[in-house]
Amino acid sequence: xxxxxxxxxxxxxxxxxxxxxxxxxxxxxxxxxxxxxxxxxxxxxxxxxxxxxxxxxxxxxxxxxxxxxxxxxxxxxxxxxxxxxxxxxxxxxxxxxxxxxxxxxxxxxxxxxxxxxxxxxxxxxxxxxxxxxxxxxxxxxxxxxxxxxxxxxxxxxxxxxxxxxxxxxxxxxxxxxxxxxxxxxxxxxxxxxxxxxxxxxxxxxxxxxxxxxxxxxxxxxxxxxxxxxxxxxxxxxxxxxxxxxxxxxxxxxxxxxxxxxxxxxxxxxxxxxxxxxxxxxxxxxxxxxxxxxxxxxxxxxxxxxxxxxxxxxxxxxxxxxxxxxxxxxxxxxxxxxxxxxxxxxxxxxxxxxxxxxxxxxxxxxxxxxxxxx
Amino acid sequence: xxxxxxxxxxxxxxxxxxxxxxxxxxxxxxxxxxxxxxxxxxxxxxxxxxxxxxxxxxxxxxxxxxxxxxxxxxxxxxxxxxxxxxxxxxxxxxxxxxxxxxxxxxxxxxxxxxxxxxxxxxxxxxxxxxxxxxxxxxxxxxxxxxxxxxxxxxxxxxxxxxxxxxxxxxxxxxxxxxxxxxxxxxxxxxxxxxxxxxxxxxxxxxxxxxxxxxxxxxxxxxxxxxxxxxxxxxxxxxxxxxxxxxxxxxxxxxxxxxxxxxxxxxxxxxxxxxxxxxxxxxxxxxxxxxxxxxxxxxxxxxxxxxxxxxxxxxxxxxxxxxxxxxxxxxxxxxxxxxxxxxxxxxxxxxxxxxxxxxxxxxxxxxxxxxxxx
Numbered sequence: 001x002x003x004x005x006x007x008x009x010x011x012x013x014x015x016x017x018x019x020x021x022x023x024x025x026x027x028x029x030x031x032x033x034x035x036x037x038x039x040x041x042x043x044x045x046x047x048x049x050x051x052x053x054x055x056x057x058x059x060x061x062x063x064x065x066x067x068x069x070x071x072x073x074x075x076x077x078x079x080x081x082x083x084x085x086x087x088x089x090x091x092x093x094x095x096x097x098x099x100x101x102x103x104x105x106x107x108x109x110x111x112x113x114x115x116x117x118x119x120x121x122x123x124x125x126x127x128x129x130x131x132x133x134x135x136x137x138x139x140x141x142x143x144x145x146x147x148x149x150x151x152x153x154x155x156x157x158x159x160x161x162x163x164x165x166x167x168x169x170x171x172x173x174x175x176x177x178x179x180x181x182x183x184x185x186x187x188x189x190x191x192x193x194x195x196x197x198x199x200x201x202x203x204x205x206x207x208x209x210x211x212x213x214x215x216x217x218x219x220x221x222x223x224x225x226x227x228x229x230x231x232x233x234x235x236x237x238x239x240x241x242x243x244x245x246x247x248x249x250x251x252x253x254x255x256x257x258x259x260x261x262x263x264x265x266x267x268x269x270x271x272x273x274x275x276x277x278x279x280x281x282x283x284x285x286x287x288x289x290x291x292x293x294x295x296x297x298x299x300x301x302x303x304x305x306x307x308x309x310x311x312x313x314x315x316x317x318x319x320x321x322x323x324x325x326x327x328x329x330x331x332x333x334x335x336x337x338x339x340x341x342x343x344x345x346x347x348x349x350x351x352x353x354x355x356x357x358x359x360x361x362x363x364x365x366x367x368x369x370x371x372x373x
Numbered sequence: 374x375x376x377x378x379x380x381x382x383x384x385x386x387x388x389x390x391x392x393x394x395x396x397x398x399x400x401x402x403x404x405x406x407x408x409x410x411x412x413x414x415x416x417x418x419x420x421x422x423x424x425x426x427x428x429x430x431x432x433x434x435x436x437x438x439x440x441x442x443x444x445x446x447x448x449x450x451x452x453x454x455x456x457x458x459x460x461x462x463x464x465x466x467x468x469x470x471x472x473x474x475x476x477x478x479x480x481x482x483x484x485x486x487x488x489x490x491x492x493x494x495x496x497x498x499x500x501x502x503x504x505x506x507x508x509x510x511x512x513x514x515x516x517x518x519x520x521x522x523x524x525x526x527x528x529x530x531x532x533x534x535x536x537x538x539x540x541x542x543x544x545x546x547x548x549x550x551x552x553x554x555x556x557x558x559x560x561x562x563x564x565x566x567x568x569x570x571x572x573x574x575x576x577x578x579x580x581x582x583x584x585x586x587x588x589x590x591x592x593x594x595x596x597x598x599x600x601x602x603x604x605x606x607x608x609x610x611x612x613x614x615x616x617x618x619x620x621x622x623x624x625x626x627x628x629x630x631x632x633x634x635x636x637x638x639x640x641x642x643x644x645x646x647x648x649x650x651x652x653x654x655x656x657x658x659x660x661x662x663x664x665x666x667x668x669x670x671x672x673x674x675x676x677x678x679x680x681x682x683x684x685x686x687x688x689x690x691x692x693x694x695x696x697x698x699x700x701x702x703x704x705x706x707x708x709x710x711x712x713x714x715x716x717x718x719x720x721x722x723x724x725x726x727x728x729x730x731x732x733x734x735x736x737x738x739x740x741x742x743x744x745x746x
Binding site: 223282 | 652
């Protein structure tokens with residue numbers, strides 16, 4: 001059941017992700033997992049302990065590189081994703097990020113007034129975020145072309161929620177208060193964030209990131225009108241502002257609004273190459289709705305990994321069937337791997353995607369991707 | 374700007390809610406707010422402190438009655454909603470509920486195995502939940518027909534999440550683990566919950582509840598397939614099992630799946646009278662999609678109440694316009710009132726709904742509801 005580069009069944013694993021994101025034919029559906037590097041892996045916990053703090057792990061390129069590569073040694077993944085945190089950007093803007101195991105991320109200097117926002121500047125990534133770019137360069141060197149590297153950032157709106165709330169939130173009372181009482185200040189903040197994220201992702205591409213994902217973790221807490229005006233609008237600007245070619249290849253951009261199933265059509269029309277879909281939307285519906293404009297990434301509930309292996313394989317099959325034949329699907333979870341996941345169960349998922357999708361992509365005459373339109 | 378029974382502009386406020394839920398013409402759009410009795414009110418905090426614990430408040434009919442009535446003394450609300458908690462039902466099933474200010478609800482004996490589930494029985498509401506029914510009877514007596522009383526319960530799935538997780542959850546790893554690994558046990562639990570909730574709501578109706586709301590707080594964390602199989606299916610059974618008449622009047626049933634905007638059509642076809650809608654769906658879209666099958670309740674983001682009064686009125690107008698003319702709209706928030714809300718701002722919302730909607734419901738010749746189809 002193992003499917004590895006060594007056994008010859010994957011002719012070109014390094015290309016699979018980038019091709020699928022551009023809706024080009026592939027031999028098997030590529031697969032990776034959000035938070036594939038993380039606390040569910042004992043080897044991650046070992047390095048994390050050695051680092052002393054989460055931020056130390058993020059800011060030390062050798063350690064960030066090490067944990068980025070860890071899941072690739074265990075699983076036959078089709079992508080590496082930079083180990084970092086979306087809040088490094090507001091930290092570089094001077095808000096003072098502290099990561100607490102218990103309380104989550106917290107900013108020492110959250111933004112509360114128009115004056116706080118007016119003081120913000122766009123950080124030079126090669127200066128205050130150099131540690132991330134060094135990690136990107138190091139990871140690319142270590143990967144040596146075997147697996148593509150995905151870079152990422154938080155969406156302008158999602159970053160703003162943490163910057164105004166001062167940390168995680170359930171109700172988003174402060175930022176929504178600002179949105180309703182003083183929208184001009186919030187737009188000013190989102191504009192700075194947009195420029196910061198665009199510069200940061202541009203620098204990641206220059207440093208070697210081969211695909212980019214924009215995480216809009218909290219776009220789904222907005223009304224349709226406010227989602228358009230305060231989140232999607234700024235993501236569109238980020239997408240438009242990126243030079244999406246490096247080394248003669250297109251750098252695909254993936255947008256993911258968690259809980260944004262209602263807005264797939266608008267996400268697909270944003271100029272991105274692919275849209276992430278969580279498990280609350282069927283991939284078959286999602287595919288029909290985006291009408292071949294973009295690739296789709298998703299959408300297994302990470303909780304399925306708590307089930308026995310047979311059930312995991314069955315769910316992989318259901319999701320592959322839901323997307324159906326043809327190019328443009330990247331298999332993923334609809335959210336990050338849970339902390340208490342058995343790593344062996346993620347291996348079952350990854351191998352099942354390759355094994356079961358090979359049947360979809362190979363036609364009777366043995367040619368890969370011939371079914372693709 | 375005050376609109377009160379005393380100034381004669383509301384001919385029949387006591388009927389407004391029940392008529393709107395049955396899509397009958399009204400003079401003004403009725404309005405109430407989820408968690409209208411709660412911590413944002415100083416008089417609530419005073420009684421809560423006197424009670425010593427949240428559960429004491431729920432289990433003492435006089436105190437439950439008092440806090441139920443508090444918001445009606447402040448605001449021109451068109452409904453009272455029983456002050457209680459959805460977790461009184463699993464508590465009556467023997468799970469041992471503790472309410473902690475910091476950690477939220479916790480069960481002393483959560484359900485972890487098939488044997489735990491097999492031991493569960495359906496409680497007799499007039500026995501172990503008698504304190505709720507006594508509160509209902511007392512509130513009805515105090516209201517004396519001036520304002521209708523809404524009873525409620527948690528959906529079988531939502532109750533099950535707390536019973537299996539042992540409290541609140543973000544990832545729902547345990548219950549989804551059960552769902553994927555041992556669905557038969559989960560279905561057994563949902564069946565017991567369905568019978569318990571049906572008996573409990575039936576007893577509330579008999580005690581005097583004039584409308585019923587079923588809160589499916591966590592249906593939105595499921596895939597479409599699992600939502601149908603593990604949540605909606607059982608809500609449909611509850612609806613079908615209720616005797617929906619009391620004192621010669623129909624007792625309308627409202628279903629509310631938070632984050633369930635994708636499934637409005639299916640909710641509308643469940644046999645209920647009205648569907649709750651959160652702010653992530655436009656009411657105009659929702660109305661088009663349910664096609665006159667049911668009334669709609671919602672859908673202002675409670676965060677709007679952090680805005681200045683003028684902005685709150687503007688948002689009320691937007692939501693009234695979004696629903697449009699005709700019967701079948703109950704104005705509400707899309708989630709409970711936030712703890713740090715200024716009570717004066719809720720008053721602004723309630724009065725704006727009445728004032729601005731009177732124009733919708735009254736035609737040129739001054740007759741109420743004449744536009745209604």
